[in-house]
Amino acid sequence: MDRSAHLLSEHGLKNTPVRRKVLSFMEERxxxxxxxxxxxxxNGDADRVTLYRALNTLEExxxxxxxxxxxxxxxxxxxxxxxTVHRHDDQHLHFHCNTCMNVFCxxxxxxPEVNLPAGFxxxxxxxxxxxxxxxxK
Amino acid sequence: MDRSAHLLSEHGLKNTPVRRKVLSFMEERxxxxxxxxxxxxxNGDADRVTLYRALNTLEExxxxxxxxxxxxxxxxxxxxxxxTVHRHDDQHLHFHCNTCMNVFCxxxxxxPEVNLPAGFxxxxxxxxxxxxxxxxK
DNA sequence: AACCAGATGCAACTGAATTGCATTTGAAAC
DNA sequence: GTTTCAAATGCAATTCAGTTGCATCTGGTT
Numbered sequence: 001m002d003r004s005a006h007l008l009s010e011h012g013l014k015n016t017p018v019r020r021k022v023l024s025f026m027e028e029r030x031x032x033x034x035x036x037x038x039x040x041x042x043n044g045d046a047d048r049v050t051l052y053r054a055l056n057t058l059e060e061x062x063x064x065x066x067x068x069x070x071x072x073x074x075x076x077x078x079x080x081x082x083x084t085v086h087r088h089d090d091q092h093l094h095f096h097c098n099t100c101m102n103v104f105c106x107x108x109x110x111x112p113e114v115n116l117p118a119g120f121x122x123x124x125x126x127x128x129x130x131x132x133x134x135x136x137k
Numbered sequence: 138m139d140r141s142a143h144l145l146s147e148h149g150l151k152n153t154p155v156r157r158k159v160l161s162f163m164e165e166r167x168x169x170x171x172x173x174x175x176x177x178x179x180n181g182d183a184d185r186v187t188l189y190r191a192l193n194t195l196e197e198x199x200x201x202x203x204x205x206x207x208x209x210x211x212x213x214x215x216x217x218x219x220x221t222v223h224r225h226d227d228q229h230l231h232f233h234c235n236t237c238m239n240v241f242c243x244x245x246x247x248x249p250e251v252n253l254p255a256g257f258x259x260x261x262x263x264x265x266x267x268x269x270x271x272x273x274k
Numbered sequence: 275a276a277c278c279a280g281a282t283g284c285a286a287c288t289g290a291a292t293t294g295c296a297t298t299t300g301a302a303a304c
Numbered sequence: 305g306t307t308t309c310a311a312a313t314g315c316a317a318t319t320c321a322g323t324t325g326c327a328t329c330t331g332g333t334t
Contacts, residue, residue, distance in 0.1 A: 014331055016281065035321075047283045052322065054281090072209050072290090073321070095257060106257075112249035112264065119271025120232060120243075126265045127249065134256025151300050151311065172290075184314045189291065191312090209321090210290070275334105282329070291319085298313065304306080 003027065011061040018046045022054050023063070023078070031102040031133075032067055032075035032094075067103050070096045070130065075103050094126070097133035104133060140164065148198040155183045159191050160200070160215070168239040168270075169204055169212035169231075204240050207233045207267065212240050231263070234270035241270060 004023035008015045025041055026033055038051050046054075055076050058064045064076045095104040108127060116122055141160035145152045162178055163170055175188050183191075192213050195201045201213045232241040245264060253259055 014279095014281065016331075018282080049284080049323080050282050057281090068205055068207075068209055070205075072205055072211070074209070093251060093253075095253065098260070104257075106254060108251060110249070112247070114230060114245060114264065114266060116230075116232065116266070116268075117243060117271070119274055120241075121269040121274055122266055123235070123268040124266065126267075127251070127262070128265065129251060129253070129259055129262045131253075131260040132258040134254070137256055137258060153300070153312065155313080186292080186315080187313050194312090277332105277334080279331100279333105280329105281331085283327090285326095286324085288321105288323070290321090293318070294316090296313105296315090298311105299309105300311080301309100303308080 007063055011063055013057065013061060018042075018050055019054050019058070021046075022051070022058065026064065026076065026078050031104050032069075032077035034069070034073055034075045036073075067094050067105075069101050069103050070098070071101050073101075077103075077105050094128040095133065096128060096130040097136055098130055099132055099136035102133060102135075144200055148200055150194065150198060155179075155187055156191050156195070158183075159188070159195065163201065163213065163215050168241050169206075169214035171206070171210055171212045173210075204231050204242075206238050206240050207235070208238050210238075214240075214242050231265040232270065233265060233267040234273055235267055236269055236273035239270060239272075 002020075002024075004020040004027070005015045007023060008019055013019065021042065022038060025038060035048070035051055035055065038055075039046075039048055042051065055064070055066075055074075059066050059076065062079060065079050067075050067077065069075055093106045093108040095106050096102075097104070111125065112127065114122070114125055139157075139161070141157040141164070142152050144160060145156055150156065158179065159175060162175060172185070172188055172192065175192075176183075176185055179188065192201070192203075192211075196203050196213065199216060202216050203211050203213055206212055230243045230245045232243050233239075234241070248262065248264070251259070251262055
């Protein structure tokens with residue numbers, strides 16, 4: 001059983017061709033993938049709605065996490081191993097390329113401390129950056 | 138001439154009722170405003186397309202800046218005085234409320250340093266947070 | 275082999291945002 | 305104050321990401 005199939009059974013999801021291919025496609029990319037990108041890769045082998053639902057399900061189970069690009073379009077990337085349904089490990093930097101619009105999940109050593117005004121309850125801090133990615137440069 | 142009218146002439150924009158009202162509406166709010174919120178405030182006094190165009194124009198001129206909510210919907214807030222067409226002062230924290238989905242621009246004292254992998258060119262770092270705002274708490 | 279909850283495919287729909295084009299208007303020139 | 309015109313507005317139609325309803329199919333268990 002490959003890694004994709006393992007991830008699925010581990011989270012109580014049926015091991016279907018679509019989900020396996022979605023996961024292995026993400027493994028091969030170093031940027032977060034959009035629905036449109038996946039649809040292109042499937043090239044008619046899966047309905048667009050099925051892909052939307054596969055992505056939503058994978059996110060709900062904590063297998064992938066969702067990030068909105070600067071263009072407002074959702075992208076998805078594999079979570080780290082220690083992600084759970086209840087806690088996603090988002091302690092990384094999302095780098096937004098202003099040329100290709102791709103989003104990259106990059107490791108970051110130290111995370112900033114932030115103190116909010118009175119009355120604001122903090123649940124998560126996220127760091128993001130934008131510029132030009134190594135591929136577009 | 139009030140502040141809204143001044144901002145417009147300062148940036149070479151016509152001083153129209155719609156733009157003045159959009160700006161003064163933003164001044165009164167402490168969160169970034171969405172198109173839907175504006176449309177409600179205008180209550181038929183301006184076409185929805187006109188509002189979209191007003192927001193785009195104000196952003197292009199550096200009078201307001203745009204931020205995407207967690208829901209993927211654009212919101213706009215007045216820039217600090219030192220924003221220009223070429224450089225927006227985004228050195229603040231965007232706080233996303235998970236209840237009302239409003240976005241708040243909050244001041245932040247120290248900004249984190251980040252070093253990217255080779256080949257990535259950084260142009261801007263942004264800090265965002267999510268949780269519950271003071272109003273929803 | 276039988277079963278069924280969950281996954282898929284197809285069609286229709288929603289909602290944010292954009293585009294084209296005719297009309298109106300702010301503000302500068304006269 | 306009148307003329308003038310680029311810019312702004314209003315209206316209709318369109319685009320595009322994402323969702324929903326429902327019938328059919330299938331992975332995995334019995």
